[in-house]
Amino acid sequence: MSEENNQNKPNFENVHWADNSAERVINEFPNEEIYTVASGISPSGIVHVGHFREVITTELVRRALESKGKKTNFIYSWDSYDAFRKVPKNAPEEYSKFLRQNIGSGFPDPDGCHESWGEHYMQNAEEALSAFNFPITFQRQHLLQTSGIYADGIKKALNNLDIAREEINKFRDEDRQIADDWMPLTVYCEKCGKDTTKVLNYNNEYNVEYSCDCGNKNTINFKETPIVKLPWRIDWPMRWNHYGVCFEPGGKDHSTPGGSYDTGCKIIERIWNRKAPVYTFYNFIGMKGQGGKVSSSAGNGATIQDLLKIYTPEMVVYLFASTRPNAEFDISFDLDVIKAYEDFDKLERTYYGLETEKNPKKIATLKRIYELSQEEYKQAQNTIPFQPGFRELTVIAQANDFDFEKVKEFYNEQIKTEFDLKRLETRFNAAKNWIEIYAPEEMIFSINKEIKKEFIENLKENEKNAIIQSKKFLEEINDGKELFGKFKEICENNNLEVKDFFALMYNLILSKEKGPKLAGFMIENKEKIMNLLNQIN
Numbered sequence: 282m283s284e285e286n287n288q289n290k291p292n293f294e295n296v297h298w299a300d301n302s303a304e305r306v307i308n309e310f311p312n313e314e315i316y317t318v319a320s321g322i323s324p325s326g327i328v329h330v331g332h333f334r335e336v337i338t339t340e341l342v343r344r345a346l347e348s349k350g351k352k353t354n355f356i357y358s359w360d361s362y363d364a365f366r367k368v369p370k371n372a373p374e375e376y377s378k379f380l381r382q383n384i385g386s387g388f389p390d391p392d393g394c395h396e397s398w399g400e401h402y403m404q405n406a407e408e409a410l411s412a413f414n415f416p417i418t419f420q421r422q423h424l425l426q427t428s429g430i431y432a433d434g435i436k437k438a439l440n441n442l443d444i445a446r447e448e449i450n451k452f453r454d455e456d457r458q459i460a461d462d463w464m465p466l467t468v469y470c471e472k473c474g475k476d477t478t479k480v481l482n483y484n485n486e487y488n489v490e491y492s493c494d495c496g497n498k499n500t501i502n503f504k505e506t507p508i509v510k511l512p513w514r515i516d517w518p519m520r521w522n523h524y525g526v527c528f529e530p531g532g533k534d535h536s537t538p539g540g541s542y543d544t545g546c547k548i549i550e551r552i553w554n555r556k557a558p559v560y561t562f563y564n565f566i567g568m569k570g571q572g573g574k575v576s577s578s579a580g581n582g583a584t585i586q587d588l589l590k591i592y593t594p595e596m597v598v599y600l601f602a603s604t605r606p607n608a609e610f611d612i613s614f615d616l617d618v619i620k621a622y623e624d625f626d627k628l629e630r631t632y633y634g635l636e637t638e639k640n641p642k643k644i645a646t647l648k649r650i651y652e653l654s655q656e657e658y659k660q661a662q663n664t665i666p667f668q669p670g671f672r673e674l675t676v677i678a679q680a681n682d683f684d685f686e687k688v689k690e691f692y693n694e695q696i697k698t699e700f701d702l703k704r705l706e707t708r709f710n711a712a713k714n715w716i717e718i719y720a721p722e723e724m725i726f727s728i729n730k731e732i733k734k735e736f737i738e739n740l741k742e743n744e745k746n747a748i749i750q751s752k753k754f755l756e757e758i759n760d761g762k763e764l765f766g767k768f769k770e771i772c773e774n775n776n777l778e779v780k781d782f783f784a785l786m787y788n789l790i791l792s793k794e795k796g797p798k799l800a801g802f803m804i805e806n807k808e809k810i811m812n813l814l815n816q817i818n
Contacts, residue, residue: 444552595625
C-alpha cells in the first residue's frame with residue numbers, strides 16, 4: 282500500500298476513552314519503566330458503587346496501557362489514617378466518643394468481626410473486588426504513615442510551605458488567604474489518640490512540639506515517632522511523588538477549579554520537580570429508583586456486593602467500560618437489568634461478527650468496549666461463547682425450582698467449554714438473586730405440583746375441553762411456535778376468548794393470571810405440565 286493510501290486509512294487505534302487516557306500518560310511520561318496508576322478512598326463507611334467507578338476507571342486505563350505494551354502497577358490507597366469525622370447512621374451512637382481518632386486502628390469494629398472500624402470496610406471491599414481479579418496492590422495508610430516512610434517527604438513539604446501556601450492562595454479571596462505562620466500538620470496525640478492537636482514549634486528537621494485539647498504536650502521526632510500527617514492538598518502530591526504515580530482519576534470534589542487536583546499539580550511540580558499524574562474526572566453513579574448521590578458516611582448506597590448479586594463481573598466491567606467517566610449514569614436493579622444483559626450479548630455478537638453495524642468507527646468502539654470488559658482484557662475463546670439469555674434464565678431457573686443441575690441439563694448441548702459453564706453458573710446465580718430480591722411480582726412464579734381441588738370444581742365444560750385438547754397437542758408437538766399456532770384453534774373449538782384461554786392455562790400451571798410466554802414455556806417444561814394436564818379428565 283502506498284504511503285498516501287496509508288495516510289487516508291481510518292485510524293481507530295484510540296476509539297475508547299481509556300486508550301486516549303493511556304496515550305496521554307505515555308506522552309507525559311515517555312521514559313517510565315513501569316507505569317503506576319492509582320486510586321483510593323477514605324474507608325469511613327460502606328464502600329459503594331460510586332467508589333467502584335474510581336477503581337474501574339483506573340483499571341481500564343491500566344489495561345489500555347498494557348495493550349500498548351507497557352508494564353503497569355496499580356496501587357489502591359485506603360486513606361485509613363484520616364480522622365473519624367462523622368458517625369454514620371448505621372453505627373452505634375456511642376461511637377461519637379471515637380470522633381477524631383484515625384479510622385484504620387483508632388477504634389474497634391462495632392460488629393466485632395474485624396480488628397478495627399476501618400478494617401471492617403476495607404476487608405469487605407477487598408473480598409468483593411477479588412471477583413474481578415484486578416491486579417491491585419492495596420495500601421493501608423494508617424500502617425504506612427506510622428511506618429515513617431513518608432518522613433522525608435513530609436519534611437520537604439514543611440520546608441516549602443511558602444510554595445504550597447502561594448499556590449492555594451491563588452484560588453482564595455482576600456479574606457480567606459492562608460497566613461504566613463501556617464503549619465498544616467496533623468499530629469495524633471500519644472495520650473488520647475485524637476488529632477485535636479496544635480503544632481507549637483517545628484525545627485525544620487523532624488522535631489515537632491505539639492499540644493492537645495486533652496492536656497497532653499510533647500515534642501516528637503516524626504521520623505522515629507511517625508504519628509503525623511499532612512493535610513490532603515499536600516499529602517496527595519507528596520504521595521504522587523513518592524510512588525511515581527502517572528495516572529489517577531478523581532471525583533467532582535477534587536476536580537473543581539482551584540480544587541485539590543489543581544493545587545496538587547502545582548505543588549508537586551514546584552516542590553518535587555515532577556509532573557502531576559494524568560487525571561480523569563469521573564461523575565456520580567445513581568441507582569435507578571433511588572434519588573440522590575450515594576454516600577458512605579451517611580451509611581447508604583448499594584455496595585459492590587449488592588451489584589455482584591445481580592450482575593456478573595464481566596457485566597459490571599461492561600457497564601462502566603461502555604460509559605465515559607465524566608457521564609452520570611444509573612445502575613438498574615429493576616427490569617432494565619434484563620436489557621443490560623441483552624445489550625451486552627448484542628455487543629458480544631457484534632464483536633464476533635454475528636451482528637452488523639454500518640459505521641466502521643462505531644464497530645471499532647464496540648469491539649474495544651468488549652475487549653476491555655473481558656477478564657485480563659483477553660478473549661475467552663476464538664468463537665463466540667455461550668449466551669444464556671438473562672430473561673430466559675429467570676424462567677428456566679424458576680421452572681426448575683432454582684436447581685442448577687437441572688438448569689445445566691437443560692442447556693447441556695449448548696455448553697462447549699469451561700468458560701460456557703462458568704458463564705451459565707454466574708448468570709444463573711444473578712438471575713436467582715434478581716428474582717428473589719428485585720423482580721416485579723408478575724415475573725415471579727412456581728409451577729404447581731398438583732391442581733387445586735377448587736380449580737377443577739369451578740371449571741366450565743368448554744374450559745375443561747380446551748385443557749384436554751391442549752394436552753393432546755402438547756403430547757404431539759415439540760416446537761413452541763407450532764404449539765402457539767394451535768391456541769387459536771383450541772379457542773375457536775371451545776368458544777373461548779384468547780385472553781381467557783391464556784388466563785385459564787396460567788391459573789392451571791402457576792395459579793396466576795399471567796406468566797412467561799405460554800407455548801414455549803409449556804414445551805420447555807413438558808413433563809411437569811403434562812403431569813398437571815393429566816389431572817383433568
